Amino acid sequence: MPNTTYTKLxxxxxxxxxxxxxxxxxxxxxxxxxSDRELYNTLRADWENTTPAGHESLEHLLDRIHHIIRLKxxxxxxxxxxxxxxxxxxxxxxxxxxxxxxxxxYFSRPEPIAQIPxxxxxxxxxxxxxxxxxxxxxxxxxxxxxxxxxxxxxxxPFASNRNIKLQGEAWLxxxxxxxxxxxxxxxxxxxxxxxxxxxxxxxxxxxYIEVVLEEGSVEFQANASTPAVLLKPSERMVFNGEKIQxxxxxxxxxxxxxxxxxxxxxxKMSEVAHRLxxxxxxxxxxxxxxxxxxxxxxxxxxxxxxxVLKLLSMTSxxxxxxxxxxxxxxxxxxxxxxxxxxx
Numbered sequence: 001m002p003n004t005t006y007t008k009l010x011x012x013x014x015x016x017x018x019x020x021x022x023x024x025x026x027x028x029x030x031x032x033x034x035s036d037r038e039l040y041n042t043l044r045a046d047w048e049n050t051t052p053a054g055h056e057s058l059e060h061l062l063d064r065i066h067h068i069i070r071l072k073x074x075x076x077x078x079x080x081x082x083x084x085x086x087x088x089x090x091x092x093x094x095x096x097x098x099x100x101x102x103x104x105x106y107f108s109r110p111e112p113i114a115q116i117p118x119x120x121x122x123x124x125x126x127x128x129x130x131x132x133x134x135x136x137x138x139x140x141x142x143x144x145x146x147x148x149x150x151x152x153x154x155x156x157p158f159a160s161n162r163n164i165k166l167q168g169e170a171w172l173x174x175x176x177x178x179x180x181x182x183x184x185x186x187x188x189x190x191x192x193x194x195x196x197x198x199x200x201x202x203x204x205x206x207x208y209i210e211v212v213l214e215e216g217s218v219e220f221q222a223n224a225s226t227p228a229v230l231l232k233p234s235e236r237m238v239f240n241g242e243k244i245q246x247x248x249x250x251x252x253x254x255x256x257x258x259x260x261x262x263x264x265x266x267x268k269m270s271e272v273a274h275r276l277x278x279x280x281x282x283x284x285x286x287x288x289x290x291x292x293x294x295x296x297x298x299x300x301x302x303x304x305x306x307x308v309l310k311l312l313s314m315t316s317x318x319x320x321x322x323x324x325x326x327x328x329x330x331x332x333x334x335x336x337x338x339x340x341x342x343x
Contacts, residue, residue, distance in 0.1 A: 009022055009025065009026060010026060010065070013026045013065070026065065121155045121156065121157070122155065122156045123153060123154075123155050123156075124153070124154065124155075124156060125151055125152065125153045126146060126151070126152045126153075127146070127150070127151050128146035128147060128148055128149065128150045128151075128168070129148070129149070130148050130149045130278075130281035131148055131279065131280055131281030132148055133145055133146065133147055133148065133257060133258065133260075134146045136152065138154065138158060138164075138175075139156065139157075139158040140158055140162055140175050140177065140180075140182075141175035142162075142172060142173065142174045142175045142182065143172075143173045144170050144171050144172040144173060145170065145171045145257075145258040146168065146169070146170050147168060147169035147170065147171075147201075147257055147278070148168075148169075148278045148279060148281065149168055149203070149278060150166070150167065150168020150169050150170060150203075151166075151167045151168060152164055152165070152166055152168075152170060153165040153166075160180060161180070162177070162180050162181065162182040162183065163183045163184075163185065164182075164183070164184055164185070165184075165185045165186075166184050166185070166186050166200060166202055167186075167202065167203065167204050168201070168202065168203050169199070169200065169201040169202070169203065169257075170199070170200055171197075171198070171199045171255055171257075171258045172184075172197070172198060172199075172200070173196075173197045174193050174194075174195050174196055174197070174216075175195060176194055176195025177194070177195070178194055181193065181194055182194070182195075184200060186200065186202035186209055187202065187204075187209070188222075188223045188224070189202070189209055189220070189221065189222050189223060189239065190220075190221045191211060191218055191219065191220050191221075192218065192219045192221070192228070193216065193217070193218045193219070194216070194217075195216055196213065196214075196215060196216025196217060196218055197213075197214040197215050197216060198211060198212060198213045198214055198216070198218055198231075199211070199212040199214075199251075199254045199255060200212075207240060207241060208238055208239060208240045208241070209238070209239045210236065210237070210238050210239075211231060211236070211237045212235075212236045212237075212249060212251055212254040212255075213231045213232065213233055213234070213235050213236075213251070214233060214234075214251045214255065215233050216233070217230060217231065217232065217233075218230075218231050219231075220237055220239070220244070222239055222244065229244055229246070231246070233251075234248055234249060234250075234251055235247070235248060235249070236248075236249040236254070250265065253265050256299070257279075259301075260301055260302045261299055261300065261301045262275065262279055262299070262300040262301075262303075262308070263298075263299045263300075264296045264297055264298050264299075265297055266295050266296075266297060267295060267296055268292055268293075268294070268295055268296075269286060269291045269292050269293075269294055269295075269296070269340070270286065270292050272296050272312075273285075273286055273340065276305070276308065276338070280305040280336075281335060282305065282335050282336040282337065282338055283335050283336070283337045283338065284337075284338045284340065285337065285338070285339050285340065286340050287339050287340060287341045287342075288340070288341055288342040290342050291318065291340060291342055294316055294317075294318075296312070296316065298311065298312075298315075305322075305336075305338075306322075309322070309338065313343075317342055317343040318340055318341070318342065318343065319340075319341045319342075319343050320338055320339065320340050320341070321338070321339045321341070322336060322337070322338050322339075323336065323337040323338075323339070324336060
């Protein structure tokens with residue numbers, strides 16, 4: 001297949017719109033033994049010619065496809081083992097009858113306990129590329145969303161050991177199971193729940209962990225040597241590495257990103273810039289420090305970066321300049337850069 005058709009084919013594959021034949025073509029491409037760099041070089045020219053600036057990077061797209069294929073392989077392995085054990089147990093039962101009749105005396109002697117096949121744990125991860133959000137379902141029925149640049153890791157089998165690790169931000173609607181509490185590890189800290197809806201933000205490059213509870217209850221423990229703190233609905237907790245602060249908030253602001261909404265409610269310019277960076281995968285630099293004195297209230301739904309910046313400049317004493325992406329020597333691209341000035 002000529003590489004000029006790869007981009008549209010891969011987009012259909014990720015959107016779940018590819019035919020069986022197209023699915024096979026994509027998965028064969030990724031199973032030919034090429035390294036990620038070889039795949040990148042194979043697809044790069046077509047990707048750069050057909051993909052607009054601000055779209056997720058090709059590297060992240062490759063990660064997403066590898067993850068989908070890996071999950072399929074895990075499911076196939078589990079299905080094969082289940083069928084094998086079912087057939088094996090039936091055959092063994094048939095063969096065992098004459099053996100028992102002919103050799104009961106043999107079994108009167110002490111014998112080692114037979115080992116029962118145990119399913120080996122398999123670690124898997126879900127990743128949300130920069131500038132995107134990803135919906136997910138966990139094996140226990142828990143549903144959620146991952147925000148831009150976030151990774152969620154868990155182990156299969158999952159139902160009896162509902163522990164996950166999070167780097168980044170996630171909204172979770174946890175399936176209730178009183179016998180098996182759900183635990184999220186974020187660095188040295190942990191959040192424990194039975195069944196609830198809440199948002200948690202714990203990026204590696206940020207100095208705080210934030211939990212916002214919509215309904216139910218969650219328990220936050222900063223580290224193994226500190227007592228746990230119980231949160232109630234509509235409470236926001238922030239742990240800065242030293243102390244915990246809790247306040248009542250409107251949870252819609254913190255859940256909006258799962259519906260494609262970027263919501264500011266009394267946020268300072270530094271927070272606005274920080275969230276724009278993550279939302280649009282850009283760098284934002286505040287040139288004039290006086291801008292940090294302003295607060296903003298606005299809701300954007302699936303708006304482009306240019307549209308957001310225009311509205312901010314119309315309603316505030318702000319002007320901006322956007323520097324386009326630049327190609328680097330290794331074939332990758334710099335992020336777009338936004339500079340904010342006071343009018």
